[in-house]
Amino acid sequence: IKQRTRSQSISVYLGIPNAKLPLIDALVLSRLDQMCLRYLGPARANLDNATSTLLPFSGTLTSPPQELPQTGSKPTVVVCIGRGVEPAGFKLQTSDIDKIAEGLEHTQSENYCVLLSPEMSPHLRSKVLALLVSRLRLNSRSDVQVVDYSLPDQPSPVGIIASASLVVASADDIASVSLAASLQRPVYIAGEERTTNILRNYYQVLDSSNLVRRFYPKGSRYSHMVMPDISGDIDEYSALRDHEPWAKYDSQQDLDGIVAFIRQRIKVLNE
Numbered sequence: 001i002k003q004r005t006r007s008q009s010i011s012v013y014l015g016i017p018n019a020k021l022p023l024i025d026a027l028v029l030s031r032l033d034q035m036c037l038r039y040l041g042p043a044r045a046n047l048d049n050a051t052s053t054l055l056p057f058s059g060t061l062t063s064p065p066q067e068l069p070q071t072g073s074k075p076t077v078v079v080c081i082g083r084g085v086e087p088a089g090f091k092l093q094t095s096d097i098d099k100i101a102e103g104l105e106h107t108q109s110e111n112y113c114v115l116l117s118p119e120m121s122p123h124l125r126s127k128v129l130a131l132l133v134s135r136l137r138l139n140s141r142s143d144v145q146v147v148d149y150s151l152p153d154q155p156s157p158v159g160i161i162a163s164a165s166l167v168v169a170s171a172d173d174i175a176s177v178s179l180a181a182s183l184q185r186p187v188y189i190a191g192e193e194r195t196t197n198i199l200r201n202y203y204q205v206l207d208s209s210n211l212v213r214r215f216y217p218k219g220s221r222y223s224h225m226v227m228p229d230i231s232g233d234i235d236e237y238s239a240l241r242d243h244e245p246w247a248k249y250d251s252q253q254d255l256d257g258i259v260a261f262i263r264q265r266i267k268v269l270n271e
């Protein structure tokens with residue numbers, strides 16, 4: 001592109017490209033991307049042509065709805081299942097799907113909407129439908145909808161997640177975690193206890209920033225892990241310990257920082 005425009009263009013890439021990093025004029029990385037590069041060496045983590053945001057910018061919104069749309073009279077729990085693998089440190093197993101289903105059975109919601117990643121394999125999709133969706137539907141009190149993004153003409157996840165009372169996301173579904181946090185929805189991470197390496201550290205950053213909590217429902221098989229000195233109201237979806245109030249993620253601040261960085265890069269490249 002730069003050759004065709006005679007260097008009158010600037011290349012901006014969101015995430016880690018499959019190319020030599022110095023060839024990109026401006027890289028917009030998430031904190032997770034930055035941590036992955038740092039693992040490869042300090043030189044890659046301190047690039048002059050890169051800026052970073054806490055959440056992947058491609059999965060965030062800069063204008064969260066002021067009034068969230070409602071899908072019905074009862075609150076909806078949105079369950080997001082990713083493609084099955086996050087190279088930074090997680091692989092979704094059958095036991096994880098089973099734990100999500102069991103955990104949700106111990107909560108009070110009557111409406112569920114399950115979102116399936118378009119990158120999910122047919123084998124994993126069949127497991128989710130059998131172990132999670134069918135199990136939730138056995139409970140006569142529950143209304144369970146499924147949105148499969150491998151099929152055409154599906155509703156946007158933005159509206160679905162924006163209308164949710166809360167979001168439960170499998171640990172491999174970084175895009176849904178980012179979208180939910182940018183929409184200022186409570187986000188609970190299923191399988192976070194099995195994440196490893198870089199991804200485990202990344203979720204610790206998001207947890208300490210009060211943007212996510214581990215999915216440990218009250219009354220589930222995790223009850224023995226609940227700390228005995230919890231004071232005040234217990235979060236029934238993350239009953240491990242006391243929590244600080246949820247933080248509100250500011251995507252507009254991210255956008256302003258990215259725009260300022262790209263303008264600075266243009267100035268440097270034109271010198």
